[in-house]
Amino acid sequence: MNEKKCNGYESMYTFLSEEDFQKHLETCEDCQKEHARMQRVSELVQEAKPYMLQEKKKQSKILKAACAAFLVVFATFSVPIYTAGTNIYEDVIAMNEANSLTIEEMGLPVDEYGFLYIN
Numbered sequence: 648m649n650e651k652k653c654n655g656y657e658s659m660y661t662f663l664s665e666e667d668f669q670k671h672l673e674t675c676e677d678c679q680k681e682h683a684r685m686q687r688v689s690e691l692v693q694e695a696k697p698y699m700l701q702e703k704k705k706q707s708k709i710l711k712a713a714c715a716a717f718l719v720v721f722a723t724f725s726v727p728i729y730t731a732g733t734n735i736y737e738d739v740i741a742m743n744e745a746n747s748l749t750i751e752e753m754g755l756p757v758d759e760y761g762f763l764y765i766n
């Protein structure tokens with residue numbers, strides 16, 4: 648039987664000192680199995696790391712390409728919009744004229760002072 652009562656691998660690993668844990672490992676079969684499993688997982692993670700990093704780089708490249716493609720499409724379609732007006736000053740003047748319409752000219756009901764009248 649075990650020298651010390653085993654509270655499970657995680658618990659022993661967390662609460663025992665490195666030295667005590669190693670001692671416990673020698674005597675506890677359950678923890679030996681669990682420890683071997685953890686070692687294997689750790690090895691797998693180490694093995695997978697370079698691949699995971701590569702995958703991440705690949706993904707960020709794809710993302711960058713998508714952004715670039717979007718910008719190209721956006722620029723292509725937005726340029727004709729900005730150049731559609733023959734003269735930007737004419738557009739601005741036209742806009743100002745439209746804005747300077749009085750309420751009455753806009754066809755809305757007004758009172759004797761020219762203010763919007765709602766009854």
Ligand SMILES: [Zn+2]
Pocket residue numbers: 653654655656659671675676677678679
């Ligand atoms: Zn144990």
